Amino acid sequence: MIPLQIAASTPSADPFIARLNSEGRAFELERTNGRTPFDVDLELVGSGKLVYRSASIELELKSVDVNDVDGDVVFVNPARGIAHRLVRAGSAHNTFLITERCDQLCVMCSQPPKRGHVDMFPYFEAAALLAPKGAVLGVSGGEPTLFKGQLLPFLERVLGQRPDLSFHVLTNAQHFDVDDVRALSRLPRDRVTWGVPLYSSDSEVHDGIVGKVGAFHKLAEGLAILARSGATLELRTVLMTRNVEALPALARFVASHVPFATSWAIMQLENIGYGRLNWAELFHDHSQRFEPVGEAIDLARSRGLDVWLYNFPRCTVPSDYRQLAPPTISDWKRRYPAGCDGCAEKAECSGLFEWHTDDRGFTRFGLL
Numbered sequence: 001m002i003p004l005q006i007a008a009s010t011p012s013a014d015p016f017i018a019r020l021n022s023e024g025r026a027f028e029l030e031r032t033n034g035r036t037p038f039d040v041d042l043e044l045v046g047s048g049k050l051v052y053r054s055a056s057i058e059l060e061l062k063s064v065d066v067n068d069v070d071g072d073v074v075f076v077n078p079a080r081g082i083a084h085r086l087v088r089a090g091s092a093h094n095t096f097l098i099t100e101r102c103d104q105l106c107v108m109c110s111q112p113p114k115r116g117h118v119d120m121f122p123y124f125e126a127a128a129l130l131a132p133k134g135a136v137l138g139v140s141g142g143e144p145t146l147f148k149g150q151l152l153p154f155l156e157r158v159l160g161q162r163p164d165l166s167f168h169v170l171t172n173a174q175h176f177d178v179d180d181v182r183a184l185s186r187l188p189r190d191r192v193t194w195g196v197p198l199y200s201s202d203s204e205v206h207d208g209i210v211g212k213v214g215a216f217h218k219l220a221e222g223l224a225i226l227a228r229s230g231a232t233l234e235l236r237t238v239l240m241t242r243n244v245e246a247l248p249a250l251a252r253f254v255a256s257h258v259p260f261a262t263s264w265a266i267m268q269l270e271n272i273g274y275g276r277l278n279w280a281e282l283f284h285d286h287s288q289r290f291e292p293v294g295e296a297i298d299l300a301r302s303r304g305l306d307v308w309l310y311n312f313p314r315c316t317v318p319s320d321y322r323q324l325a326p327p328t329i330s331d332w333k334r335r336y337p338a339g340c341d342g343c344a345e346k347a348e349c350s351g352l353f354e355w356h357t358d359d360r361g362f363t364r365f366g367l368l
């Protein structure tokens with residue numbers, strides 16, 4: 001697994017942001033978005049350590065390859081002795097975790113919420129402005145819009161200063177109201193995509209999955225606000241035993257009630273957090289029974305909606321639908337079992353989550 005944290009030491013007492021520069025990738029970055037006070041230059045490659053320095057920063061990283069982190073933007077927490085890789089220059093999968101708080105409690109949540117919250121917006125903003133040219137940055141949680149008063153100005157400021165960047169924001173859309181339309185409308189439509197989960201067209205089923213009474217109706221209000229704001233919407237539905245048979249009904253619902261959605265992602269369950277705890281009850285093996293998924297896809301596409309299969313290994317998907325299954329699992333938590341060696345589809349395939357154990361997998365796997 002690709003490490004997102006690196007052991008670090010620094011004489012600084014306060015946390016700070018730094019961009020790591022050596023002779024390689026960072027040189028290209030410097031030419032694309034300029035040198036800044038956050039840039040630190042490689043001074044020494046020692047046994048098991050890298051030393052970076054600028055006029056005001058000294059930073060030592062341990063047990064990491066210089067080429068793996070070149071150009072990365074890190075948040076250094078001296079008290080914990082950790083450098084968090086907020087933006088990995090060589091990756092398309094960079095996400096800012098705005099908060100671990102959430103007002104829902106989804107049965108399959110991969111990252112169950114916590115009560116505490118640390119405001120990282122100033123650091124995220126500095127990091128975003130240092131991101132490689134053309135980067136798409138993820139925003140996630142918890143529920144980021146619990147802090148919409150900071151989130152929306154953060155997006156506007158970054159997008160205003162970096163016209164090459166885009167954001168993908170995951171939200172349960174429970175917290176938008178009419179007063180947000182103006183701020184949402186100011187965000188460039190083509191550079192912010194809102195990823196919003198909708199699990200069923202039946203309000204009771206949806207509310208049961210997200211663990212919140214009234215969530216479905218609040219979601220409908222939130223989607224209406226996004227529509228009024230001209231936002232770009234990606235609907236997301238995690239496939240589960242609780243909703244798989246009614247997936248065609250959900251496709252009809254989306255086509256008629258959420259026509260402004262630009263895409264619909266049907267996602268496989270992640271075997272971690274509550275997803276692992278409730279796996280036996282929730283996991284639907286689509287490699288055994290794809291029919292309701294295929295029917296839903298056909299219905300949605302016939303109404304002009306783009307449909308994608310996220311986190312579906314390509315060999316578990318019937319060939320007619322395989323082109324809808326891109327490599328969506330983030331690089332740092334993706335693995336390819338030994339059976340994938342030599343597979344012609346590997347470059348286009350999600351593979352498996354790092355924590356997806358072989359005994360909890362798909363019945364039909366590796367059979368292209």
Ligand code: SF4
Nearest residue numbers: 313315340343346349
């Ligand atoms: S064998 Fe591996 S790489 Fe090939 S399609 Fe299946 S999961 Fe993907």
